[in-house]
Amino acid sequence: MPHFSYRDGEFCAEAVPLKDIASRFGTPTYVYSKQALTENFAAYADACERHARGADAALVCYSVKSNSNLAVLNLLAGMGSGFDIVSGGELLRVIAAGGDPRKVIFSGVGKSRDEMRLALEHDILCFNVESIPELHRLNEVAAGLGRKAPVSLRVNPNVDAKTHPYISTGLKDNKFGVAYEDTLATYRAAADLPHLDVVGIDCHIGSQLLDDAPLLEALDKVIELVDQLEALGIPLHHLDIGGGLGITYDKEAPVAAGDYLGRLFARINAWRDEKYQGKGIKVLFEPGRSIVGNAGLLLTEVQYLKHGATKNFAVVDAAMNDLMRPAMYEAWHGVKEVIQHSGDAAAVYDVVGPICESGDWLARARTLAIRDGDLLAIMSAGAYGMTMASNYNTRGRAAEVMVDGAQVHLVRQRENPADLFVLESLLP
Ligand SMILES: Cc1ncc(COP(=O)(O)O)c(C=O)c1O
Numbered sequence: 001m002p003h004f005s006y007r008d009g010e011f012c013a014e015a016v017p018l019k020d021i022a023s024r025f026g027t028p029t030y031v032y033s034k035q036a037l038t039e040n041f042a043a044y045a046d047a048c049e050r051h052a053r054g055a056d057a058a059l060v061c062y063s064v065k066s067n068s069n070l071a072v073l074n075l076l077a078g079m080g081s082g083f084d085i086v087s088g089g090e091l092l093r094v095i096a097a098g099g100d101p102r103k104v105i106f107s108g109v110g111k112s113r114d115e116m117r118l119a120l121e122h123d124i125l126c127f128n129v130e131s132i133p134e135l136h137r138l139n140e141v142a143a144g145l146g147r148k149a150p151v152s153l154r155v156n157p158n159v160d161a162k163t164h165p166y167i168s169t170g171l172k173d174n175k176f177g178v179a180y181e182d183t184l185a186t187y188r189a190a191a192d193l194p195h196l197d198v199v200g201i202d203c204h205i206g207s208q209l210l211d212d213a214p215l216l217e218a219l220d221k222v223i224e225l226v227d228q229l230e231a232l233g234i235p236l237h238h239l240d241i242g243g244g245l246g247i248t249y250d251k252e253a254p255v256a257a258g259d260y261l262g263r264l265f266a267r268i269n270a271w272r273d274e275k276y277q278g279k280g281i282k283v284l285f286e287p288g289r290s291i292v293g294n295a296g297l298l299l300t301e302v303q304y305l306k307h308g309a310t311k312n313f314a315v316v317d318a319a320m321n322d323l324m325r326p327a328m329y330e331a332w333h334g335v336k337e338v339i340q341h342s343g344d345a346a347a348v349y350d351v352v353g354p355i356c357e358s359g360d361w362l363a364r365a366r367t368l369a370i371r372d373g374d375l376l377a378i379m380s381a382g383a384y385g386m387t388m389a390s391n392y393n394t395r396g397r398a399a400e401v402m403v404d405g406a407q408v409h410l411v412r413q414r415e416n417p418a419d420l421f422v423l424e425s426l427l428p
C-alpha cells in the first residue's frame with residue numbers, strides 16, 4: 001500500500017483521509033506515516049545485516065536534525081537506531097524519546113563546553129571533531145570530568161557531492177571538517193592528548209545526493225587515510241560515512257539505500273580481506289532525509305484565491321515559517337489536492353503563505369483545480385520541515401500527527417501564540 005495515495009478521489013495518509021485529520025486537528029499540520037518511516041529505516045538496517053560482518057559491525061545513526069519529533073525518535077530507537085546529533089538539545093531529545101546515548105555520535109563545528117560535558121556524562125559513542133581547537137577543548141573538558149572522550153575526526157575529502165551549494169559540505173571551501181591534507185597531523189595531535197581516545201574517522205559530503213558515486217569516492221579517500229593511520233600506529237575501530245542519500249521530490253531517481261550499502265560494504269569487505277586478513281571495521285551511517293523526507297507531508301488550507309492579470313495566487317495557511325525549504329533553497333515540493341473536484345476548471349497558481357515576505361512561497365506555477373477552503377498537501381516535507389520551522393510573524397508552529405494504519409496520533413500540539421512570548425518581559 002502506498003503511504004500517501006488517493007482513495008475514491010480523497011487523498012489519504014495510510015488509511016486515513018487527510019480531510020479527517022484537518023477537521024480533527026486543524027491546519028497547518030505535519031502528517032507522518034509510521035509505515036513509511038519503518039520501511040525506510042528497515043532498508044538501511046536490513047542492508048547492514050546482509051552485508052556487514054559481525055553483529056556489532058554496523059550502526060545506523062539517524063540524523064536527528066532532519067526530524068526530531070520524539071515519536072519519530074522513539075519509533076526509530078525501538079528499531080535499534082543510533083542517533084547523529086548536533087547539539088545538547090538534540091541529545092536531550094534522544095534521551096527523552098528513549099534512545100540509547102551510547103549509540104549517539106555528536107557532529108557539528110561549534111560544540112560548546114556545556115554540550116561536551118553533557119555528552120560525556122551520558123557516555124556517548126563518539127564525538128565527531130572538526131578542528132584542532134575543538135580537540136583541545138574536548139581534552140580539557142574530559143580532563144575536568146576525569147574521563148577520556150572517544151573521538152573521530154571529520155575529514156573533508158574534497159569530493160563534489162553534485163548537489164545544491166547550500167547543502168554540499170565536503171568541498172575545500174566549506175566550513176566543515178579537517179582539510180584532507182591536514183588529516184594525519186591532526187590525528188597525531190589528537191593521539192597525543194591524554195584525555196582523548198581516538199576511535200574512528202568520519203565524513204559527510206552533502207545532502208540530497210542522487211548518485212552514490214561521490215559517496216564511494218569519499219569512502220576510497222577515507223580508506224586511504226585509515227591505512228596511513230594504521231601505519232602510524234593509530235588504528236581505528238570505526239568508519240563513519242555520513243548521510244546524504246536523496247529522495248524523489250519531483251522526478252529525481254535516487255539510488256536505493258540497499259543498493260548503495262551493498263556497493264559500499266563490497267568495497268569495505270574486499271579492502272579488509274586484502275589488508276587486514278578479514279578483520280572488520282565497524283561502519284556508521286548518518287541518514288536523515290532518506291528516512292523521513294517522503295514519510296511526511298504538510299497539510300494546509302486554502303484561505304484565498306487571488307486571480308491577477310499575470311499570475312494567480314493560492315494563499316494558504318502554511319507559510320515559510322512552517323516549511324523554509326522553498327524560500328531558502330528554491331526547493332521544489334509536490335502539491336496535491338486533498339479532494340479532487342472532477343469537472344472544475346484548473347488554473348495555474350503560486351502557492352504562497354500569509355507572511356510579509358515576497359520569499360514566502362511554497363510552490364510556484366502549479367496547475368490546480370481548487371476553491372477557497374480546499375485542503376492541499378505539500379509533499380516530501382518530513383525532513384527539514386518542522387525542524388527548520390520558526391515563529392516569524394508570531395505564528396505558532398504547526399501541529400504534528402503520526403498515522404498508523406487507520407489511527408491518527410497527535411505527536412505535537414499546535415503552538416499557542418500566547419506561549420510564544422511567555423519568556424519575554426516588560427522593562428521594570
Ligand atoms: C554531519 C551530518 N550528518 C548527517 C546529515 C544528514 O544528511 P541527510 O539528511 O542528507 O541524510 C547531515 C545533514 O546534511 C549532516 O550535516
Ligand SMILES: N[C@@H](CCCC[NH3+])C(=O)O
Nearest residue numbers: 167169207208325383384
Ligand atoms: N536543511 C537542508 C539540508 C541540510 C543538511 C544539513 N547538513 C534541506 O532542507 O535540504
